[in-house]
Amino acid sequence: MSEAIILPTRKDEAWRYSNTDALSGMDLGTFDQWHDIDVAEGETFRDTIVIADEGDAVSDATELRRLRINVRKNATCEIFGVIASGRLGRVEMVVLVEEGGHFEFGGVTLGGRDTTREFVTRIAHDHPNATSNQVVRGVHWGQGTGNFLGRIDVARDAQKVDAKQDFKGLLLEKGASVNSVPQLEIYADDVKCAHGATVGQLDEQARYYMAARGLPPETARKLLVRAFLGDAFVALEDEEESERLMDVALGKLDKHL
């Protein structure tokens, strides 16, 4: 049995933009439920995470998922996810990448009202010649918040590591917000670490151009949002699975705009 669990507050770095009020009343055992993924040497593993409403129901339940991932030597692990429900929907990943391994992550957050949806990742590059790539897109409206907190630690001996993270937020309405916190701690000298973050609105010129060709505003918006989110699933080679995730995301957009 674990020690007593103290609920996190917004003073905790990893919860800074979260909605910790949404944690009260939660089953504290959830904090102890780590889902372990161990990808054996040379193997490739892929998983998808979907936190979304079932049918027409709108779930306000808080959803917290914690993954502990070990990517062994020359192995590849790919995780793709959509967070589109819950007053707070949060996915945390702690990833260890061994020599020659690759970790790929594509995530999408969507939400309106006063919801918070977030990915929090921590990648430990303790070994050389390993790579990681993270692409996160957030589309929010109403008073919705989307967050991506991505920490990358590159240890002193982890030379030739190539770690990338890229976040883009799209705000459909005034009042919505996104936060991106890239946190890179690099102790090796021969590594590549790139991070980028931008926030914007839908391109008004593109919207007018599309209208001028006969697309109603909601169809134009859907096409633009689909194009925006598409980046997160570029690395997902299974087209059917990619479409499924996109449908979940765009379905959310349909319901709440």
Added chain:
Amino acid sequence: MLEIKNLHAEIDGKQILNGLSLSVNAGEVHAIMGPNGAGKSTLAYVLGGRPGYEVTGGSVTFAGEDLLDLDPHERAAAGLFLGFQYPVEIPGVSNVQFLREALNAQRQAREEEPLSGGEFLKHAKEQAALLKLDMEMLKRQVNVGFSGGEKKRAEMVQMGILDPKLAVLDETDSGLDIDALKTVGNGINAIMRKPDKGVLLITHYQRLLDYVKPDFVHILSQGRIVKTGDADLSQRLEAEGYDAVMAEAA
């Protein structure tokens, strides 16, 4: 087909169109020429319903409907096509996807059956061939990485695919080399030179009019039409310049 009466319009409180009147009948090609700042592009955008362009007086009737009462996408579905001077890039959206959605949205608004993927591709291929645009270009993202000339040809392929009643073409000739100009001119003729269609060609220069012979040429100055003539007028403009021809009109 298109009846513009005493149209007044402004942008950011600045009056640009000052009582412009013009009618285009089915089967006619009209050219609108005029110096920089005369209001040519403003006319195109007002007809296309671009946000920020405010109509302060007058009326526009298109195919029996009050055009100014329609949203931009409704104008397209009613049969109006606006050819952009600067076609917009849409990263992440392919031409095929964009145009199929657009055509089917228009067809739905007109209570017509949507085209299937196969039917659409066949139709798109024919139009692309007409404008000598490689079909591969249509599989790429809308206007992304296209040269100026490719954008204008793609614009005309869009027109061919959407098959409008009236095309308002805003400086479609700008950025085209001589061969492309000929291709685009022939494309406009093939798509729009029909008894049930009309064209409003907005241009600075005579050169496109060598390929698309206008039935009427109008000179726009300070937001209104100051002179109307036949195709000879555009040639006189080219030879003598706006000042000389307009001085005569005054």
